[in-house]
Structure formats: structure tokens, C-alpha cells
Amino acid sequence: MEDVTALQILNLKENKLIGTLPDNIKEGCALEAIDISGNLFEGKIPRSLIACRNLEILDIGGNHFSDSFPCWMSQLPKLQVLVLKSNKFTGQLMDPSYMVGGNTCEFTELRIADMASNDFNGTLPEAWFKMLKSMMTRSDNETLVMENQYYHGQTYQFTATVTYKGNYMTISKILRTLVLIDFSNNAFHGAIPETIGELILLHGLNMSHNALTGSIPTQFGRLNQLESLDLSSNEFSGEIPEELASLNFLSTLNLSYNMLVGRIPNSYQFSTFSNNSFLGNTGLCGPPLSRQCNNPKEPIAMPYTLEKSIDVVLLLFTASGFFISFAMMILIVWGSQMRKQH
Template identity: 45%
Template sequence: MFSVLPNLEILDLSHNNLIGKIPNCLPMSLSVLNLQANCFDGNIAFGFPEGCGLRNLNLHGNQMDGLLPRSLVNCRMLEVLDVGNNNISDAFPHWLESLPDLQVLVLRSNKFHGSVQSTKESPSFPKLRVLDLSSNYFVGALPVQYIENFNAMMDPHKDGGSPEYMMVWTRTRYYQYSLVVTWKGFEYELQGILIVFSSIHLSNNMFEGEIPDVIGKLSSLKGLNLSHNNLTGHIPPSLGNLTNLEWLDLSSNKLAGKIPNELVSLTQLSVLNLSNNHFVGSIPQGNQFNTFGNGSYEGNVGLCGIPLSKSCDGIGTPPSSFQEKDKLWRFDWRVVVLGYGCGVVFGLLMGYLVFRIGKPKWFVSLFDGRPSQSGRKMRKARRLVQRRR
């Protein structure tokens, strides 16, 4: 197929309904192979020869299985590798750490397994800016050896000026990279990857142990998702140094202790999820923390303070003045209704008596001003007494 296209540099067949196997021979001239969102299946059988010029390999959203081909190490210029949402079953490809220009590594939603640890002492993944290992079967501690070498994430890029995107230039045109990401809980396809964009997604695995302090050095990080693992210990105060962070999700772990006040300095943070852990004490206040609701903290019975209804003095959050006025208003109306009800009952009773036995003379004299017979007799007796005197 490709033998008649010896100079092909970009092949983008993404978002179609193509099926079957991927041809195992690719032209050496190829810089971009984008087969995202198709129905290709089987092993990634094609080999990558020495001198491979591939910069972007995107197989996201197919039905590929088997192992990740080791011959990828021959693609020394590879910048983006995305094999997310397939059925690949393999150990973590630590051999990719020798690729000097790799910036985006997406292995999410496969069957990768085992620990994620470096096998060499030299710096690994120095240019990596996007790492997505979510929804696999990784175990063990978080990859500290890799994290401390993520030099590209330690560069505090500024967002000012014209946006710059990852792309490849060919002899006739440029090609802008795309990427499927989970961002702030939603899945998006970025039609361009900003060079300032950096994120780490390790959620939905079986990582354990503590969150390493060294993550606090990744100053350009915009998203950090460590949710749904078995992490223990405290939140390191060093996370307060991630001043570009917009999304932090540590939910559904076994983290404990207090939420460090240093996190208040994360003024770019728009999404925070610390739910379903074992945090205790008062929730920090100020800056972005004044905007987060109950959902950010639910499932932590030891937490107290705003926005939760549980106050930190154990008495409960005092009602607002509006609530107090509302209670008084409801009380006043209850008194009015009670008096009105009693009056109605009394009136009905008197009407019944009048109907049954006629108008009582004392009642008539009381309301129509005419004296009753007993009243006349009493006045007549008084006049007789006065005459005798």
C-alpha cells in the first residue's frame, strides 16, 4: 500500500469507521500517523526501523491488543505517543525513557500492569509534559524517580503573549497535534496542544504509599489527578507551590490529616476534589477555597468548617440572621392561626346553642341593650325598699 507513497509525511485517517489490521510496513518518510477513533484491531504488528522519523503516533480509541512494540525506541524524534482506550496488555514501557524528545505519553484505559519505576539512574523523560496512565492496573509507589526528572514541568511557563502549539513542519505545510484529555472531570479533544500545557493523570489504578514532596517542584503543572488509588499519608504542603494548578483531584484514597493551609495560595485552582478520604480538622479559608462547595469534601467525617454544616466547635454552624428572622415570623403566624382557630370554634359553639335553645335572655340583653326580666325585678325591689325608708 505505502510502497507507491515513498515521500508520504502525514497520514491522518482519524474519526472514521475503518476496520481490520494496520499494515505492517510504513514509509520511512512518515512524520505523523494518526489513526485515532477507528475500529482497528489486533497487535501493533508494524515495526519501526532504525532511523524512523516518526514524531506523532496516535492510535487512541481503537481495539488494539497485545504488546507495545519495542521497536518504537528507534523513533528518536518521537514527541507524542497516544495509545489510550485500547486493549493493550503490557508492563510499563520503561524503555521509552531513552527517547529524548518525548513530550506526551498517553497509556490510559488499557491493561497495562505492574510497577512504574525507572531502570536507570540517568535522567528520564526530561521533556515530558503530559503523562496519562489512568484506568490501568499499575501498582506500587508513585514513580518518584520519573517525577523528579520531569524538567519540562518544572519550567514556570508564562501564558502571556501569543499561544504556541505543538506541531510538525513538512516541506509543504504544518500539522498541528491533537490530543484527547480528561480535564476537570470531562473528556475533551484538544485540537491543539499548547506548549505550556502540562498535566499528570494517574487515577483509577492501585498505586499506594504517600504523595511525594517532589511533585511540588512541577511549577508549570495545570492538572493533577491521583484519585481512586490506595494512597496514604498526608497532603504534602509543597503542593502549595503549584501556583499554575487549575485542577486537583485526590479523591477516593486513604489520605489523612489536615488539609494544609498552603493550598490557599493556589489562586488558579477552579476544581478541587478531596472527597472520600480521612481528612480531619478545619477546612482552610481564603482565595479559591471560598468558592468550593460541599462536594469537594464529602466523605471526610473529621472535617469541619465552611462550607460544611459542621462547625469546628462541635455545636454546629450558627444560623444566619435571616434564618432567625424567618423562624420568628413563622412563630408569630402560629400564634395568629391558633387564636383564629379558637375564635371559630367558640363562634360555632354559640351558634349551635342559639339554634337549639333559643336566644338566652342574658345574651340578648348584653348585645341589644334591652333589660332582661330579672333585671326589671331587681330594680322594682330596690324602689320598694326606698319607699319604706
């Protein structure tokens, strides 16, 4: 891989290749897409990849790489798809040792970040989500399909294999409008940063099978493009935010096996989800679950003491009316007798 000044696409996916990757890539690297997923590569990602300034896609999923999160790749100005899933990556998302000296972890062009099924740990840093600018705003002058024009005039369409809406699929045309984050099956803990609500272009978010805690951020209600949300098998508590009911494009939802409580939001969108979306939360109630809630919107029953006091008042009014009528009858009879005597 030393001289890659002419090579633009490297696709070696799903073979039985073993060993480590060479770390001697020279300046002038022309690679735009690297897909070596589904092999048996190990070791670290070669740092000399930093020479590939045109790299848009890196898919190394399904290997045996053992490395830390590659913050250094944020120096690749065109990187849009980063797939690290199913390897042996460890450590935090933003390694404090790397951040010393003004280094950043700012992936300004990243649209697909798949880090599922590794050993990443620590909390999800608020600052990292704030730097995903391409998940916040869309450029008006970009093509919708990620592709490469060969020198023979042929077109190569970039691909990536991701889990989307609960299904494992290879996307043959990576649309630039497709925005995904998959952090599932790791060891992240702590709360989800509220800044994730700024990623308004997100279509899919999977943070299942971690140790995340706290409540589900109400800021999720701002993710109007969200189609798939999986927060299952964590330790979330509190109620399901009513704001989620306003996500009109949400077609896949999994909140199962947490510690959520209260009424499931009542909306047309939520009525399309099955019991499986909410299993394992013993404190939840309301449709589609069979457990019913105490409806706070029903008229509140009067306490017994209040009902009794009302009955006493009614009795007093009735009695006073009877005595007044009786007294008037006596006066009328007495007045009649007095007229007869005269």
C-alpha cells in the same frame, strides 16, 4: 510500519482496528505523532518504536494493550505527550528489573503523562518525579503550539484527548505550556512523594481512585500554576494543608472520600468550592460544610474554679474597703467627742 522514513503523522484514532502492532520499525523512522487511540489493539507496545527519535506524541489510550510501564521510551529524546489510559498496563512505575544495568526512566521532555484507568500498582517513586525536568522549567526558545509543517506547506496541529478539570476533552492545540499528570483509577498505594512540589509548571494533577495514604503534602503550596487537583477516593488522613489556600489559579478541587479531619482552610479561593469537593470526610468542618468547628480564635471561657476564685478575691477587696471606711468613721466620731469635752 517497516518503512516509515517519510511518514511523519500516523492518525488512526477511533476506528475498529484489532490485532497487535508490528515490531519491525527500522532506523530512520520520521514519525512525530502517533494516535491510535480508541481501537481494539492488544499485546505489547513494539519496542522498535525506539527508532522514532523525533516522536513527540504517543496516544494509545482506549485499547487493550497489556504491558508494563514503558520506561524504555525515556530514550525518545523529544517525547512530550504520553497517553496510556484505559488499557491493561500492570506493574510499577519504575520496574526494578528494567533499572538494572544503568537504564533510567528519565522523561526529561514529558509534559502530559496520562496513565489513568490501568492496573498500575506499587508506590509512587520519588526519583521518577525528580526527573520530569520539563515540568519544572520552561525553555524560552520554543514555540507555544505543537504542530508539523507538511511538505505541501500545510500545517497539522497535534491533538490529544485527556481528562482535564473533570471533563473529557480533545485538545486541538497542545500548548507547550500545558502540563498534566493523570494517575487516576489505578492501584497505587503509599504516600505522595514530596518531590512533586518541584513540578511548579503543573496545571492539572489527578491521583483519584487509588489507595494512597498519609497526609496531603504541604509542598503542593508551591504549585502556583495548578488549576485542577483531584485526590478523591483515596485514604489520605490529617488536615488539609493551609498552603493549598494560596493557590490562586485553582478552580477545580476534589478531596472527597478520604479520611481528612479538621477545619477547611478559609480563603477566597476555597470559598468558591462546593460541598462536593469535601464529601465523605466525616472529620472535616467549616464552610462550605454545614458542620461547624469549635473556633480556636474565640476567647477561651474561664473555668468555673477560676471564676469562683476571682469572685472570692473581689469579695475580699470589697469587704476590706468597707472595714477601712467603717474604722475611719469611728475615729472621726471619737475625735469630735474628745474636742467637745475639752
